[in-house]
Amino acid sequence: MLERVPYWLLAIPLRLAVATVFWNSAMTKLANWDAALQLFREEYRLPLLPPDVAAHLAVSIELSMPVLLLLGLGVRPAALVLLGMTSVIEIFVYPQAWPTHIQWAAMLLVLLCRGAGAVSLDHLIRQRWSKAPASGQGG
Template structure:
């Protein structure tokens, strides 16, 4: 009588472990992944607003002399930029109006990339990738967006 032993071939054992790890990773809920995306992006843009507000005259000088944005006067562009950088991070952290906030920040990132710092594309593409995930998938279940959507759906 022969008994079959489980294969102890190193390649099969390694593949089995890899498959288990991949399966475990695929079960991580999007809601958990969305939180660090929202917080990371909020931090980037909030910090940018804080730098501008720390020395508003220097910020205005940057908009006048370095940024060279088309269409908008430098002063108006500075106010628009800091307004976006102050409001959208709060929305992202709360998970409120996440898709519109992500869209606005994606537009702002595109403007910065095209007109201001095209050489900073490695950073901008990281921001854009995170923003696209939030734009396409939303804020996740642990957000005000989700709570509002639940209330809205139950009211119908």
């Protein structure tokens, strides 16, 4: 009986849960930007990116991707971006936090593989696009 639960019903809490994690992280950084920059300079120390650039990039991702997830717009690309960010955090910043990161990754992998579900802008756009008449055809 549980196998008949529609995917969209499962996708909504997945999208909400992942969006909340990253949105809250952005809000924490923005609440004290100087402290956030200090973390990127002293604790996070990502390779190849200057701390200020990394901080701005991280907050930009943490603000934009959750909005896309909540709207159900571009969910697969958003999930891929957040999966990449999760990987960077796991590999370079907090490798000991893998139990948390694997939960994020599992949710993001489901969204990446299955998409937003039927209750999403992605679904609405796909429906409209498939119903649009092909240009240059007909009489």
